[in-house]
Each structure stands twice: as C-alpha cells, then as structure tokens.
Amino acid sequence: MNMDVYKKLALKLDDLPNWFMATESGIELRLLEKIFTPEEAELAAEMFFVKEPASLIASRANLPEKQARQILKNMVRKRVIKFSKRERELVYGLMPFVVGFYEELLPRMDQELAELFERYFQETGGEITGKGLSVHRVIPVEESVDFEMEIFPYERASDLLEKAKSWGVRDCICRVQKKLIGDPCDHPIENCLVFAPIEGAFDRSDVDRAITKEEALKILNEAEEAGLVHTTGNYQGPHYYICNCCTCSCGILRAVVEFNKPSAITKSDFLVVIDGDLCVSCGDCIERCQFDALELGELVCEVDPGSCVGCGLCVPVCQDEAMVLIRRPEGEVLPPPENIRTWGEVRFEG
Ligand code: SF4
Ligand code: SF4
Structure with missing residues (x-):
C-alpha cells in the first residue's frame, strides 16, 4: 500500500x-x-x-x-x-x-482500531492531544464548591445542560476502546453527554441516544456518584458536550497518571481544603481521589495542591463535612480562552 x-x-x-x-x-x-x-x-x-x-x-x-x-x-x-x-x-x-x-468513530470501533489507537497512545507518551494548552478542562462538582463562592457559567455543568434545547448521550469511546483491548474498567459506559442550542438535534443520530434534560441531569449526577470527573473543552464556550472521565480509561486523564503529564488536563480553578478540626482521619476521601492528591498526615488528612485537579469528587464522601472546594490563589490557573477559536490561537502561539 x-x-x-x-x-x-x-x-x-x-x-x-x-x-x-x-x-x-x-x-x-x-x-x-x-x-x-x-x-x-x-x-x-x-x-x-x-x-x-x-x-x-x-x-x-x-x-x-x-x-x-x-x-x-x-x-x-x-x-x-x-x-x-x-x-x-x-x-x-x-x-x-x-x-x-x-x-x-464509535459505531465503527472494533478491536483493530482499538489496538491501533492504544499503540498510538503509548508511542506518543500519552500526547494524543498534543502539547501546550490542554484540550480539556475539569468542571468541579457544584455541591462541593463553598456556597459563598461566585462561580462562572462555564464552571457549572448543570448550567450548560439547563441552557441547551436538546440532549443526547453516547457510550464513552475511551471505555469502549479499553474494553476492546481486553482492559476494561468498572465505570459505567453510557455517560458522554452531548447537547445543542436547537431542538431535536439528536433525534436522528446513529451515535447519540436522544434524552430529556432531566435524564441528562440524572446521568450527570450518577457520574458524580460513580466518582467520574466532569470535563469539557478548555474554553469558556459555547460547549456542546460534557465527558465523565476516569484515569483508568480516559485518553486525557490516563496521560496525567500513566505518563505523569499533569498539563494534559487543565485543573478547575478550585482546590480542596480540609478543616483539621473536623477531619477524623477516616481515609474515605483518599479512596475517592483518582489523582493521589490526598494522604493521611499525622493527625488529619492532607492535600497536595499540585496534584489536586479541583474535581470536587472527594467532598461529598466526607461524612464529617471537613472538605470544601475554594478558589485557587489568583493567577494559578488561567481563565479559559473565550471560545474554541481563541483556544486554537493560544495553542499555535504555545
Ligand atoms: S473523608 Fe473527611 S474525615 Fe475522612 S479523612 Fe477525608 S477529610 Fe478526613
Ligand atoms: S483531592 Fe482529588 S478528588 Fe478531591 S478535588 Fe482534588 S483531585 Fe478531586
């Protein structure tokens, strides 16, 4: 050939x-x-x-x-x-x-394609999304953010869904790919949410299953309960999808943990803090964190701010209400580019 x-x-x-x-x-x-x-x-x-x-x-x-x-x-x-x-x-x-x-390629994903993709992923050292400003950004679990905090629309997954006029869901291609190469993870597969500013956008799709707004919000909620990280394009908007990712299958989060490339994902602008007076060192949050950002200190649980991506998944599992997400120090995480076009310009500059 x-x-x-x-x-x-x-x-x-x-x-x-x-x-x-x-x-x-x-x-x-x-x-x-x-x-x-x-x-x-x-x-x-x-x-x-x-x-x-x-x-x-x-x-x-x-x-x-x-x-x-x-x-x-x-x-x-x-x-x-x-x-x-x-x-x-x-x-x-x-x-x-x-x-x-x-x-x-979801409907055409087969073992051969899955294996070719895996080889490409490995040979590029996880850099399937290239270098520079990352393609995706973490959206925090809303309930985990300190209720006094101002939160931007692009930081609220539910807002993105509420504003849309039609909704769909598809299988996560990363989990499908990992399953086909014989290394499946236990997380639910059908939870890649897509949405559009017009009605009926997914009614005739052969990739997405059209769902209602309520179903989309339920899937978002179930993803949080399953410990999955919400991510979307690394720009303010408009957005058309929310991925629910895990470090076991997601091509981007795997780059963070398997190839030690923290820059593969942009953290949310939030960071978890632990109230030492409330923490009883139970360790529940440690199990929850996919990024090894938490560990038991001498008396209480401690967070490594460099590893925490601000997903907020650990906060709801703390029964002692010792955890909350607060804003990171100003300038630590840059605000996302305004739209996908300006995102592309920054990538080229980088
Ligand atoms: S779950 Fe809460 S109480 Fe338990 S270790 Fe974590 S912060 Fe401390
Ligand atoms: S400590 Fe881990 S689970 Fe908690 S917000 Fe940070 S990255 Fe997410």
Whole structure:
C-alpha cells in the first residue's frame, strides 16, 4: 500500500490546533489507513478546517467536481469530516483527530482500531492531544464548591445542560476502546453527554441516544456518584458536550497518571481544603481521589495542591463535612480562552 496519501493527510491534521503527532513507527498512518480509503485520504488532505464548497476542494485536488462530491458525501456519512449548509450550498471542512473524528468513530470501533489507537497512545507518551494548552478542562462538582463562592457559567455543568434545547448521550469511546483491548474498567459506559442550542438535534443520530434534560441531569449526577470527573473543552464556550472521565480509561486523564503529564488536563480553578478540626482521619476521601492528591498526615488528612485537579469528587464522601472546594490563589490557573477559536490561537502561539 502506498502510504503517501496518508502521510499527506497526517501532516494536514498535524497543522490543526489539536495536532496529530508523528511517531517513529508511523503507527498514526496505519490508524488513518483504517479510517480513510486512499481516495478519501487524498481529498481530505486538500481540505482545511474552515469549511468550503466542494467545487473549491475538487479544484485543488484536481478532481472532477462530481467525483469529489461523492467522496465528500461518503466521508460525511462516516462522520470523519464536518459539513453544513451555507446560503444555498453545502460546505465541508476537516475535523481534528482528538477531540474530533476519533470520537465519531464509535459505531465503527472494533478491536483493530482499538489496538491501533492504544499503540498510538503509548508511542506518543500519552500526547494524543498534543502539547501546550490542554484540550480539556475539569468542571468541579457544584455541591462541593463553598456556597459563598461566585462561580462562572462555564464552571457549572448543570448550567450548560439547563441552557441547551436538546440532549443526547453516547457510550464513552475511551471505555469502549479499553474494553476492546481486553482492559476494561468498572465505570459505567453510557455517560458522554452531548447537547445543542436547537431542538431535536439528536433525534436522528446513529451515535447519540436522544434524552430529556432531566435524564441528562440524572446521568450527570450518577457520574458524580460513580466518582467520574466532569470535563469539557478548555474554553469558556459555547460547549456542546460534557465527558465523565476516569484515569483508568480516559485518553486525557490516563496521560496525567500513566505518563505523569499533569498539563494534559487543565485543573478547575478550585482546590480542596480540609478543616483539621473536623477531619477524623477516616481515609474515605483518599479512596475517592483518582489523582493521589490526598494522604493521611499525622493527625488529619492532607492535600497536595499540585496534584489536586479541583474535581470536587472527594467532598461529598466526607461524612464529617471537613472538605470544601475554594478558589485557587489568583493567577494559578488561567481563565479559559473565550471560545474554541481563541483556544486554537493560544495553542499555535504555545
Ligand atoms: S473523608 Fe473527611 S474525615 Fe475522612 S479523612 Fe477525608 S477529610 Fe478526613
Ligand atoms: S483531592 Fe482529588 S478528588 Fe478531591 S478535588 Fe482534588 S483531585 Fe478531586
């Protein structure tokens, strides 16, 4: 197989803010080969993130427009490129790998794809989301935040769901992938929440199950009870999804613990504090923390501020109400970029 078309596409994907790192073994090309046919890869390599009409893409690729349209249509069906209607014509754009078309491969995820992804994850040292400003940010459990604190809309998972007009849920692709390589975790699988500012957005989806707002809020709650960390895009908004992550399966949190890359996720702007007068050193919170940020000191439990990501999952398990989330010292965690565009600009600068 001539891999040149996949090399060309890999370079194009690596030009996007999410990046698509090359490896010495070239495993990333095998991944692309599994996902794109050669003619799809050839055309995708001529596309940009900014959406354009098929005629422009066809002319750059030196293809008859009719043929290019058919290939674009196939890629839209496979959910590996994005499209929308602008005025009277369809426009098409390149999607990044992670977060991007990888998550859309859910219906096609099989053992081969799962193993290729795992090799890519290992060979990049967990840097599937590249370097620099992280792709995802932690959203704290709301009930864990000191009730006197002012909290921004992008820091409230329930607000993001409340403001949407339609909701869906899909299986977590990370847990599906880990299961397929024979290393499943015990956490629930169907809890990746998606939402949209228009009604009925998920009614015809073959990836997402359309649900009500109440069901979405219930899933959010159940995820907290299961000890899962809420995360979403590392910008203020608009947001369209909330992941419920664990360090055993999530491609981003695994980078934090397996490859000691704390910068793979941006912490929330909160930090847990423990009231030494109330703590009875029971150790319940230690079991809860996925980041080894807590340990029993001589008399009370102590937190390592450098390891705490401010998820707030430990707070509700403390029956002695000795824990609460407070704001970190000013400037320790930068406010997220305003939107995904400014996030991309910061990534390029970094
Ligand atoms: S759960 Fe509460 S009381 Fe128990 S060790 Fe943690 S902070 Fe202390
Ligand atoms: S100590 Fe652990 S569980 Fe608690 S908020 Fe920090 S990271 Fe989350």
